[in-house]
Amino acid sequence: MTEKPKLAVYWAASCGGCEIAVANLHEKILDLDAALDFMFCPCLLDTKKKDIEALPDKAIAVTLFNGALRTEENVEMANLLRRKSQLLIAFGSCAKGGCIPALANLSTKEDLLSSVYIDNFSVDNPSGITPSGTTSFPEGDIHLPALLERVKHLVQEVDVDYYIPGCPPESHQIWNVIEVILSGDLPPKGSTIGCGNLTVCDDCDRTKEEKRITAFRRNYEFYPEPKVCLLEQGMLCMGIATRNGCGAPCTKANMPCTGCYGAPEGVSDQGAKMVAALGSIMDIGDTTGLSESEIAGRVDSFLATIPDYAGQFYKYTLASSTLGGRVGR
Amino acid sequence: MTSEKGFEPKIIGFLCNWCSYAGADKAGGMQVPYPPNVQVIRVMCSGRVDPQFILSALVKGADGVIILACHPGDCHYKEGNCRALQRHSMLNLMLEQLGVEKERCRLDYVSAGEGEKFNRVIAEMVQSVRMLGPLLLTPENRAQVICLDEQFTEC
Numbered sequence: 001m002t003e004k005p006k007l008a009v010y011w012a013a014s015c016g017g018c019e020i021a022v023a024n025l026h027e028k029i030l031d032l033d034a035a036l037d038f039m040f041c042p043c044l045l046d047t048k049k050k051d052i053e054a055l056p057d058k059a060i061a062v063t064l065f066n067g068a069l070r071t072e073e074n075v076e077m078a079n080l081l082r083r084k085s086q087l088l089i090a091f092g093s094c095a096k097g098g099c100i101p102a103l104a105n106l107s108t109k110e111d112l113l114s115s116v117y118i119d120n121f122s123v124d125n126p127s128g129i130t131p132s133g134t135t136s137f138p139e140g141d142i143h144l145p146a147l148l149e150r151v152k153h154l155v156q157e158v159d160v161d162y163y164i165p166g167c168p169p170e171s172h173q174i175w176n177v178i179e180v181i182l183s184g185d186l187p188p189k190g191s192t193i194g195c196g197n198l199t200v201c202d203d204c205d206r207t208k209e210e211k212r213i214t215a216f217r218r219n220y221e222f223y224p225e226p227k228v229c230l231l232e233q234g235m236l237c238m239g240i241a242t243r244n245g246c247g248a249p250c251t252k253a254n255m256p257c258t259g260c261y262g263a264p265e266g267v268s269d270q271g272a273k274m275v276a277a278l279g280s281i282m283d284i285g286d287t288t289g290l291s292e293s294e295i296a297g298r299v300d301s302f303l304a305t306i307p308d309y310a311g312q313f314y315k316y317t318l319a320s321s322t323l324g325g326r327v328g329r
Numbered sequence: 330m331t332s333e334k335g336f337e338p339k340i341i342g343f344l345c346n347w348c349s350y351a352g353a354d355k356a357g358g359m360q361v362p363y364p365p366n367v368q369v370i371r372v373m374c375s376g377r378v379d380p381q382f383i384l385s386a387l388v389k390g391a392d393g394v395i396i397l398a399c400h401p402g403d404c405h406y407k408e409g410n411c412r413a414l415q416r417h418s419m420l421n422l423m424l425e426q427l428g429v430e431k432e433r434c435r436l437d438y439v440s441a442g443e444g445e446k447f448n449r450v451i452a453e454m455v456q457s458v459r460m461l462g463p464l465l466l467t468p469e470n471r472a473q474v475i476c477l478d479e480q481f482t483e484c
Binding site: 105106149150152156267268269271272273275276278279280282284287288290292295296299300302303308309310311313320321322323324325326327328 | 376379380381383384385387388400401402411412413414415416417418419420422423426427428429438464465466467469470472473
């Protein structure tokens with residue numbers, strides 16, 4: 001009997017949701033186990049790093065790598081799994097675009113360490129110790145993987161074969177990808193797979209008409225009409241600038257899309273596209289006779305109702321956005 | 330890299346074909362000197378300026394971006410300049426969170442007859458960016474350029 005191809009699922013800086021999405025294959029996981037040797041997954045299995053190191057190069061057929069790269073340990077594991085895998089797939093929004101961990105890129109590393117370990121009312125740290133590589137104590141040295149200056153997404157460190165978007169990827173799409181891999185009929189390298197090429201609006205069955213909004217409204221303020229486009233009701237629904245393939249479960253549940261499938265095909269910056277889209281549907285009313293500064297004032301007060309545009313529009317893609325994070329040193 | 334003392338900002342200007350580009354022509358015709366730091370890109374409407382263009386300009390070496398539009402009510406396409414204003418205001422809020430000062434991305438109105446205003450706006454823009462100094466990108470910001478160029482030939 002020939003050996004089954006090996007499958008690894010690894011987490012770097014991630015929450016574990018991607019593993020849950022794999023487990024959510026339900027009974028299909030038995031089919032997966034029949035076709036592949038699911039041999040490495042720190043969340044679900046007990047294989048160790050040294051077992052992976054002991055494998056010959058390219059011994060793993062497919063690695064689904066989820067999580068962003070936050071520490072040197074994440075980088076080391078990314079390089080190790082790249083060496084040992086035939087196909088390395090960036091699995092989920094963290095590996096594809098940085099996702100929530102990459103929102104740290106809106107601050108400097110020093111600010112982060114300070115607000116978590118020093119300047120924080122629930123922390124007592126008189127000697128100001130922050131985790132950084134090696135720290136010496138009377139009892140001996142403690143080694144911790146150091147933080148990188150910036151959160152990276154996988155392709156910034158190693159060569160990536162395919163991307164699967166989603167936070168987490170929808171289970172039926174994971175199964176589609178497994179089937180494609182098993183069939184051997186692979187798309188060109190670098191493709192985003194397990195998704196569509198259009199936007200979430202294409203999956204969303206709400207009625208869409210002329211888009212003109214007179215104010216932004218947020219979830220807690222009202223109960224949205226169940227059949228009308230959420231964006232037309234003033235919600236910051238990101239579906240308009242987000243890749244489809246999820247089946248729009250959020251808008252079906254009366255919640256706006258937050259953009260987890262990332263930018264659609266041909267778009268380099270999801271946040272910029274969201275700005276472009278919203279900027280053209282804002283309705284500040286009749287401006288006849290108003291001065292230029294009065295018009296600018298109306299726009300500013302319209303925009304002031306949302307406190308965090310970068311966090312909203314780059315929730316899943318800051319690391320892969322045009323700037324990638326904060327400028328300056 | 331230019332030293333801080335002799336720093337001359339590099340500014341990308343997106344000028345509307347119908348008003349501001351003609352305004353720049355008028356300024357040229359008047360032969361009043363203005364700073365040569367702005368590299369002009371003519372667009373059919375200020376509403377054509379995708380925020381992606383602005384971010385690309387900044388990450389590829391511009392210290393500032395200026396968008397010149399028709400005055401409110403004068404847009405050749407009725408409301409392109411209004412959209413440009415709304416996008417610009419929203420983008421600036423986002424850029425501030427990313428550490429880019431709002432002076433680096435300016436929107437103003439110049440009509441075809443306002444050669445003098447064109448001169449004044451450009452001089453103000455160059456001066457304010459000169460005071461700020463160069464846009465300091467981290468190695469991580471720069472790495473994005475390579476990523477983007479590989480993925481997209483145009484955006």
